[in-house]
Amino acid sequence: MSTVKQAPATTGEVQTIVAARRLTSAKVVFIGVGRPSTAAILAREVHNPALVLVYESGTIGAKPRRVPLSIGDGELAETADAVVAVPEMFAYWVQAGRIDVAFLGAAQVDRYANLNSTVIGEYDAPRTRLPGAGGAPEIAGGCGEVVVIVPHTTRTFVERLDFVTTVGHADPDGVLGSIPGEPAGITREGLGLRGRGPSAVITDLGVLQPDPVTKELVLVELLPGATVQQARERTGWDLRVADDPRRTAEPTAEELTALRELVGR
Amino acid sequence: MAEVTDLRSAVAGLVRDGDAVALEGFTHLIPFRAGHEILRQGRRDLELIRMTPDVLYDQMVGVGAARKLVFSYGGNPGVGSLHRFRDAIEHGWPHPIEIEEHSHAGMANRYLAGASDLPFAVLRGYRGTDLEARTRVERVTCPFTGEVLAAVPALHPDVSIVHAQEADRQGNVQLWGIPGVQKEAVLAATRSLVTVERIVDELVPRPGGVVLPGWTIDAVAEAPGGSQPSYAHGITDRDNAAYREWDRVSRDRDTFAAWMDEHVLDASAPVT
Structure with missing residues (x-):
């Protein structure tokens, strides 16, 4: 270990390190682009060398040394155990339940961890047109659990999604009334979704987890320096907070060094 | 049997105004x-089909070649928004576009x-999302188990265009x-x-190789570097700088218009 004093971790670095820690005992993780990809590669390097990285592009067991810009970079295919076509990826691997954990991002999240990545504003007259669903709806439906990684702002944490792209825990108490075409009080099981759904939402302030019974997101952990008040202020609904939220363990020198080397490659 | 010809003749013979055209390639081998x-060739009024309408479709939508876009993810991978795609949907520029x-x-x-x-085709999906009411999907009940599943209609493009590493004669x-x-x-x-990187005398089987027999294809045209700035595995590298630069050009x-004139539309432009 270097004896040179490290610069303190940035909030973004801590968020990535917290996400990586969630993969310590996972077997197979499904990855999108950006921070989730960095976290998964970091997890494989630091915590879990046997972790199987699966990218939407069809690369199964990829072993990237750098953070790829796109999910289809050549290094992913070169280092993969298997490379499959897109229809096979979604049918045999995602839908059939062969993936333990999926990392997803989103533009909006509600209190039941339903996600919007389609549009801000009206669908037919959008204020901001977002990229759209991609693989998210079926990934969130078929994978064992979902970890959502998003910035903690009132733009992201909203009372009602402008568009339900991806079902998290649906609307189990009927308070949202926003699961289209379904009766109030619908659960994800009631929608035929097989995975357990979102198990955590990791933000730049803390970690939220669904209440085991009600499925509503509860702030259970605070990142270094973050406060409950900040989290409440940046959440667009009356945020539930655990009685005594955990304080995230500071990044270790090993984690931080590995992350910086990875990003610098 | 596929006719091995030049790109200009192949496109002139196969693509017509108003066609439903799929140019596919999932982050790799994109037929730029x-x-x-x-x-x-000035084709217009196209229904452009593509899972990931990235930079290529941003260009095609931006010059006004598309009447309709059929897609599942419209972003610049790892970079951000597709600005021409957004301008078309948010502001109807250069003209309004239908989306599915x-x-x-x-x-x-x-x-x-x-x-x-x-x-x-059937899958587990769409249920509970706002997509279900916005697109062509119906619920069907499995006749064997009673499970409710999603049915999506078959895609039959008038023309599909893909890029590959090799073809034989x-x-x-x-x-x-x-x-x-x-x-x-x-x-x-x-x-x-x-379109292919190169024409060879004999195809040598590759690990994971996908073979399309010539009799399933209408035309093959040599186009070295034809998937840049995406890439052809083992032959060209992904030009990540170009994808980042596109964010500035397309904003x-x-x-955007000047860039397209200089790099794409000017018939005397170097073929890149």
């Missing part, structure tokens, strides 16, 4: 050169049904690396064109 040739969007699983299954000549094609939905797109289409309408 063929798309640019379609634009140089799906999830990736939905689109992949639509190609699968098209290639299989089935009327629809009989027009048999082989591609390797990330295979995407290229095989399904070609087999689902009424007509098809494959402004005039900058």
Whole structure:
């Protein structure tokens, strides 16, 4: 270990390190682009060398040394155990339940961890047109659990999604009334979704987890320096907070060094 | 049997105004050169189909070649927004565009049904989302188990265009690396064109190689570097700088138009 004093971790670095820690005992993780990809590669390097990285592009067991810009970079295919076509990826691997954990991002999240990545504003007259669903709806439906990684702002944490792209825990108490075409009080099981759904939402302030019974997101952990008040202020609904939220363990020198080397490659 | 010809003749013979055209390639082997040739030939009123309408479709939408876009993810991978795609949907520039969007699983299954000549494909999906009311999907009940599933209609493009590493002189094609939905797109289409990095005397089987027999394709055209700034595994590298640069070029309408004139539409422009 270097004896040179490290610069303190940035909030973004801590968020990535917290996400990586969630993969310590996972077997197979499904990855999108950006921070989730960095976290998964970091997890494989630091915590879990046997972790199987699966990218939407069809690369199964990829072993990237750098953070790829796109999910289809050549290094992913070169280092993969298997490379499959897109229809096979979604049918045999995602839908059939062969993936333990999926990392997803989103533009909006509600209190039941339903996600919007389609549009801000009206669908037919959008204020901001977002990229759209991609693989998210079926990934969130078929994978064992979902970890959502998003910035903690009132733009992201909203009372009602402008568009339900991806079902998290649906609307189990009927308070949202926003699961289209379904009766109030619908659960994800009631929608035929097989995975357990979102198990955590990791933000730049803390970690939220669904209440085991009600499925509503509860702030259970605070990142270094973050406060409950900040989290409440940046959440667009009356945020539930655990009685005594955990304080995230500071990044270790090993984690931080590995992350910086990875990003610098 | 595929006719091995030049790109200009192949596009002129296969792509018509108003066609439903799929240019596929999932982050890899994206047929940029063929798309640019379609634009140089002035094709308009196209229904553009593609799972991931990234930079190529941003260009085609931005010059006004598309009437409709059928897709599942419209972003610049790892970079951010597609500014021409957004301008078309948010502001109707250069003209309003119809959209039909799906999830990736939905689109992949639509190609699968098209290639299989089935009327629809089934999957677990869409239920509970706002997409269900906005796109072409219906619920069906499994006759064996009673499970409620999603049915998506088959895709049958008038023309599918893909890029591959190699073809032989009989027009048999082989591609390797990330295979995407290229095989399904070609087999689902009424007509098809494959551009290739090189024409070889004999195809040598590659690990993970996908072979399209020449008799399933209408035309093969040599186009070295034809998937840049995406890449052809083992031959060219992804030009990540170009994808980042596109964010700047495409942000402004005039900058975009000037760039397209200089790099794509000017018939005397160097073929890149």
